[in-house]
Amino acid sequence: MTKDVTILDVSLRDGSHSVRHSFTEAQVSAAAKGLNAAGVRYFEVSHGDGLGGSSLQYGLSAVDELKLIEAAAAQCTTSEVAVLLIPGIGTKQDLQNAVSAGAKMVRVATHVTEADVAAQHIALGRELGLKTVGFLMMSHMAPVEKIVEQAKLFESYGAEAVYVTDSAGAMLPPDVTARISALKNALQCDVGFHAHNNLSMAMANTVAAVEAGATFIDGSMRALGAGAGNTQTEVMVSVLEKLGYNTGIDLYKLIDTANDVIAPLMQQPQEITAGSLVLGHAGVYSSFLLHAQKAAKQFGVDERDVLMKIGELKAVGGQEDLIYEVAQSLVKA
């Protein structure tokens, strides 16, 4: 018996980080055409930090994301365009604009303990007739019970699927199995999983998620994404096929798109560098890396010790000052 898995490609959203938000309409159009031809059900297009992310703080987009969404939607005959919305970065107006540009799915993303900030955005997604999904970022930081509680909130707001998101690439397969299984037991809606490859475990974590019952899985072509990148979509199609799952995707057409459209636009390879490995080892979000490097330099300590300590302290976005305090404390110790 083959089981169906729905793959959502995030090359044109998470990959935005990796190309410093430089996507052009021509690039997005070519990638969208290939994803549609390959039979990928959904693919995501937005700034790396979601709708409204283009800013000095998160990086300016070369091209307005609404134009990119329009360019993508124009290529879709069977695929549909998804957008990411992080409340606090993107607004409800941004979502309405994205829908006018052709978006058919919204994924509302919050820190793993803060699903409650997403209630209105989930409700709006449903009102607008979108496929509406909750996205629990940095899921490695919360115990299973907390994730179940937060996912139930998302479901209660109207989410049709809830994702476990390993933003830091810090999970190992048993962590994934525990979280996905618990959500499958606790929720009526679909369960999804989004991986990063900092510990070289994105593919294994993805397989663990599918085996535990996840039916929505993210990937990106050539692994294009933040940090060490994501689960590589075209490789995932091969692996899932070998394991007896049905993705509905034409492997050759997807390989062609990865090879002919994505590979040429990459600004650096998606390798596991010293920085991305330590982020995954410590379980720290990638946006902290530059601060840790600066703080380490300022106080003459090893940036890896700073990141390890930040991981222990479970720091979250907004606590960047803590990084400097940690570096200072390492001097004294």
Add this chain to the structure above:
Amino acid sequence: MTKDVTILDVSLRDGSHSVRHSFTEAQVSAAAKGLNAAGVRYFEVSHGDGLGGSSLQYGLSAVDELKLIEAAAAQCTTSEVAVLLIPGIGTKQDLQNAVSAGAKMVRVATHVTEADVAAQHIALGRELGLKTVGFLMMSHMAPVEKIVEQAKLFESYGAEAVYVTDSAGAMLPPDVTARISALKNALQCDVGFHAHNNLSMAMANTVAAVEAGATFIDGSMRALGAGAGNTQTEVMVSVLEKLGYNTGIDLYKLIDTANDVIAPLMQQPQEITAGSLVLGHAGVYSSFLLHAQKAAKQFGVDERDVLMKIGELKAVGGQEDLIYEVAQSLVKA
């Protein structure tokens, strides 16, 4: 309870493929110094195809491998230098020369069904006082019973460990678990595992091997190796540590060596390209890729179809003519 795992780094041997056999004494010396400082027990130095591999057919080495072995051995206070020997490529004289240059371990490699050609080389390794290991290449091509039979041959010749080697990066964790468990049951000697990352499963396969009882594991810094590369050694140390294993390796020192010595000498990133993915998917050895591309071009067919068919036919080294016959047959079909 922590369990001990012995990591063998192959950056300076499998990585030779990735840098087209261009290693210099200075590069090898710097890498060896770092590996020794990090506490890596063994590391391998030879042409990518083992001792004597430097040739027009397999690629000429820029520097005589004996000089590279000497340069590596000169840096060792606790680490020991291993060499790979593929009977038919390297000779018994090559092994004696390598020992004179400072090698302390030999790994004798054969196709998974041909361990019998290694009897004399294993015996010589023991005679010379080397740590002596058997290495079953393309292990995905043989059923478990065949691998057990071949590994027992290696043990009967005197091998102190036998490796399951996933040369094509075609295995998934259940394949690894089945093979390693069977060898653990059938052999008295140690069992090892060597991965390639064509299906993005090198790390997961490595963990599966360790969990099934393998005590020798190969890796390469920055994944430097043939095809999509190997299990990334510094990432493996992080992952095994998280899972409660003791590698005896200093993670920071290994990261430094990967970052400061290996990264700068890489000629291309160790990504999973269209070519390496299809090789892994089809289970075909990387040396067939160029032939498949040529044959596909000559007959106007898709090189991927050629590789898939070659995989089905279980072609082995020496059967390169078959590739052209397959391409021709695809035209007719």
